[in-house]
Amino acid sequence: MSDITPELVRHLASLSRIDLHDEEVTSLTSELGQIVESIAKVQEVATDDVVATSHPIPLQNVSRPDEVGETLTQEQALSNAPDSADGRFRVPAILGGEQ
Amino acid sequence: MSGIVGLTAAQLAERLGAGEVSSVEATSAHLDRIAAVDGDVNAFLHVSDHALEVARSIDDRRAAGEELGPLAGVPLAIKDVLVTTDMPSTSGSRILEGYMSPYDATVVARSRAAGLVPLGKTNMDEFAMGSSTEHSAFGPTRNPWDLSRIPGGSGGGSAAAVAAFEAPLALGSDTGGSIRQPAHVTGTVGVKPTYGAVSRYGSIALASSLDQVGPVSRTVLDAGLLQDIVQGHDRFDSTSLTTQWPSMAEAAREGARGDVLDGLRVGIVRQLGGEGFQAGVRQRFTETVEMLQAAGAEVVEVDAPHFEYAVAAYYLILPAEASSNLAKFDSVRFGLRVEPAGATSEQMMSATREAGFGPEVKRRIILGTYALSSGYYAAYYGSAQKVRTLIQRDFSAAFAQVDVLVSPTAPTTAFPLGERVNDPLAMYLNDVTTIPANLAGIPGISVPIGLAPEDSLPVGLQIMAPAYRDDRLYRVGAAVEALVENALGGTLISRAPALGGAR
Amino acid sequence: MAADKLMDYDAALELFEPVLGFEVHVELGTKTKMFSHAPNVFGSEPNTNVTPVCLGLPGSLPVVNEQAVRYSISLGLALGCQIAASSRFARKNYFYPDNPKNYQISQYDEPIAFEGSVEIELPDGSLRTIPIERAHMEEDAGKLTHLGGSGGRIQGASSSLVDYNRAGVPLVEIVTHPIFGTEALAPEVGRAYVGAIRDIVLSLGISEAKMERGNLRCDANVSLRPRGQEKLGTRTETKNVNSLRSVERAVRYEIQRQAAILAEGGTITQETRHWHEDTGVTSSGRPKSDADDYRYFPEPDLLPVVPSAELVEQLRSELPEQPLARRRRLKADWGFTDLEFQDVANGGLVDVVEATIAAGSSPAAARKWWTGEISRRANADGVEVTEVIQPERVAEIAALVEAGTLTDKLARQVLEGVIAGEGTAQEVVDARGLAVVSDDGALIAAVDEALAAQPDVLAKIRDGKVQAAGAIIGSVMKAMRGQADAARVRELVLERAAAE
Numbered sequence A: 001m002s003d004i005t006p007e008l009v010r011h012l013a014s015l016s017r018i019d020l021h022d023e024e025v026t027s028l029t030s031e032l033g034q035i036v037e038s039i040a041k042v043q044e045v046a047t048d049d050v051v052a053t054s055h056p057i058p059l060q061n062v063s064r065p066d067e068v069g070e071t072l073t074q075e076q077a078l079s080n081a082p083d084s085a086d087g088r089f090r091v092p093a094i095l096g097g098e099q
Numbered sequence B: 001m002s003g004i005v006g007l008t009a010a011q012l013a014e015r016l017g018a019g020e021v022s023s024v025e026a027t028s029a030h031l032d033r034i035a036a037v038d039g040d041v042n043a044f045l046h047v048s049d050h051a052l053e054v055a056r057s058i059d060d061r062r063a064a065g066e067e068l069g070p071l072a073g074v075p076l077a078i079k080d081v082l083v084t085t086d087m088p089s090t091s092g093s094r095i096l097e098g099y100m101s102p103y104d105a106t107v108v109a110r111s112r113a114a115g116l117v118p119l120g121k122t123n124m125d126e127f128a129m130g131s132s133t134e135h136s137a138f139g140p141t142r143n144p145w146d147l148s149r150i151p152g153g154s155g156g157g158s159a160a161a162v163a164a165f166e167a168p169l170a171l172g173s174d175t176g177g178s179i180r181q182p183a184h185v186t187g188t189v190g191v192k193p194t195y196g197a198v199s200r201y202g203s204i205a206l207a208s209s210l211d212q213v214g215p216v217s218r219t220v221l222d223a224g225l226l227q228d229i230v231q232g233h234d235r236f237d238s239t240s241l242t243t244q245w246p247s248m249a250e251a252a253r254e255g256a257r258g259d260v261l262d263g264l265r266v267g268i269v270r271q272l273g274g275e276g277f278q279a280g281v282r283q284r285f286t287e288t289v290e291m292l293q294a295a296g297a298e299v300v301e302v303d304a305p306h307f308e309y310a311v312a313a314y315y316l317i318l319p320a321e322a323s324s325n326l327a328k329f330d331s332v333r334f335g336l337r338v339e340p341a342g343a344t345s346e347q348m349m350s351a352t353r354e355a356g357f358g359p360e361v362k363r364r365i366i367l368g369t370y371a372l373s374s375g376y377y378a379a380y381y382g383s384a385q386k387v388r389t390l391i392q393r394d395f396s397a398a399f400a401q402v403d404v405l406v407s408p409t410a411p412t413t414a415f416p417l418g419e420r421v422n423d424p425l426a427m428y429l430n431d432v433t434t435i436p437a438n439l440a441g442i443p444g445i446s447v448p449i450g451l452a453p454e455d456s457l458p459v460g461l462q463i464m465a466p467a468y469r470d471d472r473l474y475r476v477g478a479a480v481e482a483l484v485e486n487a488l489g490g491t492l493i494s495r496a497p498a499l500g501g502a503r
Numbered sequence C: 001m002a003a004d005k006l007m008d009y010d011a012a013l014e015l016f017e018p019v020l021g022f023e024v025h026v027e028l029g030t031k032t033k034m035f036s037h038a039p040n041v042f043g044s045e046p047n048t049n050v051t052p053v054c055l056g057l058p059g060s061l062p063v064v065n066e067q068a069v070r071y072s073i074s075l076g077l078a079l080g081c082q083i084a085a086s087s088r089f090a091r092k093n094y095f096y097p098d099n100p101k102n103y104q105i106s107q108y109d110e111p112i113a114f115e116g117s118v119e120i121e122l123p124d125g126s127l128r129t130i131p132i133e134r135a136h137m138e139e140d141a142g143k144l145t146h147l148g149g150s151g152g153r154i155q156g157a158s159s160s161l162v163d164y165n166r167a168g169v170p171l172v173e174i175v176t177h178p179i180f181g182t183e184a185l186a187p188e189v190g191r192a193y194v195g196a197i198r199d200i201v202l203s204l205g206i207s208e209a210k211m212e213r214g215n216l217r218c219d220a221n222v223s224l225r226p227r228g229q230e231k232l233g234t235r236t237e238t239k240n241v242n243s244l245r246s247v248e249r250a251v252r253y254e255i256q257r258q259a260a261i262l263a264e265g266g267t268i269t270q271e272t273r274h275w276h277e278d279t280g281v282t283s284s285g286r287p288k289s290d291a292d293d294y295r296y297f298p299e300p301d302l303l304p305v306v307p308s309a310e311l312v313e314q315l316r317s318e319l320p321e322q323p324l325a326r327r328r329r330l331k332a333d334w335g336f337t338d339l340e341f342q343d344v345a346n347g348g349l350v351d352v353v354e355a356t357i358a359a360g361s362s363p364a365a366a367r368k369w370w371t372g373e374i375s376r377r378a379n380a381d382g383v384e385v386t387e388v389i390q391p392e393r394v395a396e397i398a399a400l401v402e403a404g405t406l407t408d409k410l411a412r413q414v415l416e417g418v419i420a421g422e423g424t425a426q427e428v429v430d431a432r433g434l435a436v437v438s439d440d441g442a443l444i445a446a447v448d449e450a451l452a453a454q455p456d457v458l459a460k461i462r463d464g465k466v467q468a469a470g471a472i473i474g475s476v477m478k479a480m481r482g483q484a485d486a487a488r489v490r491e492l493v494l495e496r497a498a499a500e
């Protein structure tokens, strides 16, 4: 049995900043349960002696010289901003009223 | 298909070069075709307002005697995962509706520099998550062979555009098969290059360690011509390879001449066939293998014991990376904003992401967050990365015995729209054949090999080569293409049904 | 916000042992950002030093700044750390409006440098060794401005504005192991440690290290454990302690605050706390909770950093002398008292004093000029001392004083001339005619004249009232326009008065 519970789905949704509706929590709990059950099999062969691969083609030391290149103008930077003021991006209060 | 839109990119390029056709003529022919058939197909999310202007400037430059690249003046469709400065880039998502990038993806910039004429942006599963293009926020694309069926995904728009003669060439992206599987179901050619052969800069990231941009076309040579333009090192992508690549078009031309199959060692992956594969898909695959043998290829069965874990590993690695890559869609700097009255920033982000993401995207973000969360990381993400190592070892062992590996590109032909959209596991299993190449970073191509007898829908052959040997794919792919064309007495795509009542 | 209850400091130390830990973030002074070619400069118009990478725009990708890697290795070496044979970046996932991708590219299980130590000197001259756990590379966040609240605070703000100019500036985060055994000197240890990091960073030339600008930021971890207890107490992490004095104050405050809670049988909440410079208190920030799951994983867009042995050895060979060792050496060489050396060091004058001495000045004269007149001018004009005058010029003036060519008073006039751009010290002396009149003939004439003009004074001197000579000396100095050695004039006055 999978350990995907509605509480866990809610917690994961809050970590990923998605305000799920109750119906979504219900359906995701069952779907993720099935999916996790089927993908958990990776553990069968992932033994200690096998190293992990994070990049398909192994490279190292890829870097760039410390030289200034082209930048965006302020207008370009803000061109897709849903809200802005004084050359900056605007967001609503970071802390809630009760704090 | 007759007329300008029926030409391959190579044929069109030749006529453009010879002055027999202008880019304006070629571009308007394709725009007309889009106007005529895209209402049915829905391959395009956006059609460029200034394609004709661009075409005119190419014509002017040619008239002025400027030396232009081999594909100058040829129209190009661009998957909406690639950002463009002159057209919106949405990645098939509501959350990016109307988003205008201040910069071009490297592959787009290179295509423009080579004189290709961007026609528009093609439809896709939202953030490239899917195998049917039904997860697009802007409605599904339909398969030109049968409008009730899926065009594959996530790059169904690019494949359908090419299959429906709306564009001779398109750019796609392939994270687990999103170029190859749509090619398979639409009777077209699709290539996933070696990871790092083509820049990812400006490709809206799904899973960074799996994503690779590649060409979509109707012929192997056309794909090679486009890969020649977009491949090569890009200093803005750290994972971009510094390899000096040979010309893929040249490799395709060599392959088409024939003798590459003689003595070629071909491996059939035991794990990528058999049960779960549609009979007609198996039949066409077997016939193709027989043709290869007849042409002198040595065919052997090879074992890849860990491939059975590939889908599981993929559906851990992809969601994990995607959950992080998609965190930037928070409505602060760009994109949709949903701000309930009195909301804090956090509530705004959560409301925006709830409204802006479709169900599949939410599913994968939650799954990926789970796979990375403390207490689960080692068991899931860590284990999946180990499976990746085992799959790479399987490929190394196989390529020690053979030059290329082959399989059907996908287990079935195009399935009906709606059939699997609410069954994520069934949808995921559709990628069983294509996923291993992404996990290992090796190149793969899908070449049409015929129609399945039971449904008269296209079937593709997937060919895989070792990393860096993309040229081998083009050589062998073009040879297979020639064999099939010879056996069919013409190209497969010429059998595609007419659309929009016009031929 | 209710005021915290504080226990008397000495009483707290009797009951509890403080255990400290520090996380210091150093902004590297590279030309460009950590993962983008945007300029790394302070004070520009908002959102102008940005590229698609800095804004986390769709499709953008990071590329490592090779100079930032070199600086990080040098810093690691200066901290006595081992440099990782292979090091890599990881994503730290958390949502915050100043974090453009909603993940920070940092390092997790494979930092560039680990296991080192830093020697610090306490005000009493004693030395301590602070154990370093790791130093890792990461990127800075953007800057938030809070609107609608009081005093620009996040509390009570109605909205916030984000400027991403700072987003992606290269940082090295230096993390200590727990620091035991500081006892009552815990606040001083904190201050000395952060000061030592600042000095090291400055000696390497890899950061401006201005704490008031946020180039160097300190998070102070403090926990208390009852005397005789093995197990560590619950710690708090006080953020943004941004001056050396604040480090000292914040550590002391947390010790007193936690002691008061523990002594009453209460428990310490594991949380981040904010330091308030104005009121000198810390306040509760965000509690540490399960929600702090950063979901670290290897950054797939970047490759491992595998520094070659040659590079590491080259950077090691280029390391400057450790600031503390250098200071101890210089102090001995110059023969300064503790107080004298502190004057020089605290004024940031060690380099210029050293250069002045190297140019021929005596240590005492160099110290006097730089800590005195020159620092006063620099402060008044709000500029760096090096912008006031070059050490070589100061050495020239000191040499003229030493040779008796200038009196201190004249030397100050020469300094003025040099600062005004009138040339070298000698050129100013010549042009302004400032040299001491050392020709006794001229002086004797002036003395005789003054004595003749003030017979009553002369009479007093002859009566043995020697202090009356002052009036004559004054007249002579005035006549000589100050360009005479007053001591010599005095000798002559007494001599001539007796002679007549």
Ligand SMILES: [Mg+2]
Pocket (backbone or CB within 6 Å): C023, C173
């Ligand atoms: Mg920290």
Ligand SMILES: [Zn+2]
Pocket (backbone or CB within 6 Å): C025, C138, C173
């Ligand atoms: Zn940090």
